[in-house]
Amino acid sequence: MHDFQYHKPSSVADAVAALGSGEDATLVAGGMTLIPTLKQRLAAPSDLVDLSGVADLVGVRDKGDHVEIGAMTTHAAVAASPDVPGCLAELAGNIGDAQVRNRGTIGGSVANNDPTACYPSACLALNATIVTNSREIAADDYFTGMFETALEEGEIITAIRFPKPEAGKYMKFENPASRYALVGVFVAKTGGQVRVAVTGAGQDGVFRATDIESALSSNFSPDAVDSSTIDVDGLNGDIHASAEYRQHLIGVMAKRAVAACA
Amino acid sequence: MPSVTMTVNGKQVSGDVEGRTLLSTFIRENLDLTGTHIGCDTSQCGACVVHVDGRSIKSCTLLAVQAEGADVVTIEGLADGEELHPMQEAFRDCHGLQCGFCTPGMVMSAVDLLNVNPDPSDHEIREWLEGNICRCTGYHNIVKAVKQAAQTMRGQAAAAE
Incomplete structure (x- = not known):
């Protein structure tokens, strides 16, 4: 170093x-x-x-219809918080290993936008707002590519706001060696609207599976996923899995997530 | 050169370090506490696990300066004089080690598990120890040791009430 x-x-x-x-x-x-x-x-x-000395950035705040999580809140703290929606707490509790969860933070994960990270899918599926020291950015406008975000020079994430969903579930198919998401699918239903976000699979990082979203909007059941198409173009193929295998896994994970929501 | 001060195993220590000095290096080289092992040095194996402010962390993935003012406990700080910590005792009883290289990290990680979950299932123990790699035991006796320590410590906690 x-x-x-x-x-x-x-x-x-x-x-x-x-x-x-x-x-x-x-x-x-x-x-x-x-x-x-x-x-x-x-x-x-x-x-x-080092942001760990900024006390204001730590903590979970229940704001009624949404929960606001300080950027420096660790995965372990999110996982253990009774104020965090269950689907999000569960996601946080399965990131990395125990020691990573004791140090790693939600703000760090979202700022890094690793294409296999779990949190970006939660941000997109739950329609989160990324709050920075200068503005509020909708998740849809925030993730701009692999390891790329809308953050500008000198801009610091202070918190992330997650609307509370009626139902939600994150299903991760882990790489058996690294335990990173080979494919992770977050399905959420918030205010009657269904959003589905996919991590680990896209060449440009996390993305919304809009075709699955529209299928689930008219019929929120695992079978509806079968009738939707998942485009193989734009999916990542590497030594761990081909693009076609990831395409298949997106469908499987989405179905399992919907089944778990019911 | 920045200087750091922290509490290690109940004793206040300080030292001059570089910004890039890892906590694991500071513990081993400045403090001569070589029970904390460095296995992979890539945040995966867990041989370097210590407690910082009561939670287990990988000391090869934390800068010494990041532990400024922290309360650090290493494997050397676990026993009470000659009396082993119940987790150390259980690893010995259950043959939870062979070569012993991963053991300090395993023990420190397992103690943290029991702090958050005093009665873990086999599955929960295995999940928790995901960040600790052992190449000898096959984990079986490690899981057994953690269960035994959990039982002993629950007994001690109940007796203290």
Whole structure:
């Protein structure tokens, strides 16, 4: 790992200032992706700005029709929170391993937008709002490609708002070695509207399976998934699974998720 | 060079480190507490698990500076003098180790499990230990050890009430 200047600001404003002070400064949340990346020298920032000293960024707040989760809230804390919708808590409780869940944060995961991460699918399926230090971004406008987001330079996620669904379920088919999502499908029904988001499978990262959504909108049952088409174009094929296999798994995971919602 | 201060096994320690110094390096090289092992150094094997503020973490994936002011417990801090922690005792009784390399991390991780779930099922133990890799035992006796320790510790907790 190359050395860097370490900063631990206690407010978001100070974090923004610290980000601007370095030639190539970067934020660290839980560090569960970034620190291994630094160790492999795949990144070598001049400055590391640690958000763990910003107390305002931690915690789950029940806001009636939605729940607001601070960006620095760990996966373990989300999984254990009684205020978080069950489907989201369950997703958080199955990320990585116990030690990763004790350090890794929702804000870090959503900012990184790893194409196999679980949280991005929850954001899209639950129609979440990504709250930053300067604006609110709808999940539909936020995920712009593999490891790409709408975040601008110096913009920091402060919280994520999730509307509470009537029903929801995330089904993950894990890579048996890494346990990352080979395919993960989040099905949610909120305010009568059905949204289906797929992670792990798309060449551009997380996406909404709109055809499955319309099939489920008229008939919310596992059988309805069979009558919808999942386009193989744009799906990822690699040593772990072909694009066709991922296409198949999207249907299977979607059906299981719908069955679990009922 | 930044200096860090933290509590390790109940004792306040400080040292000068680089920003990039890992907590595992600080524990082993600055503090000479070599019970914390470094297996893979890629956040996967769990040999380096310690407790930071009461929760298990992989110390090879945390910078020493990130543990500033924290309360850290390593495998050396678990026993009460000559008396082993019930988890250590159970690993010995159940033959939950062979080469022993993964054991410090296994024990620290398993103690954290019992903090959040005092009566875990076999399945819950196996799920929890996903981040701890053992290449000798086949995990069977490790699961047995965690169950035994859970029973002992529940007994102790009940007796204390």
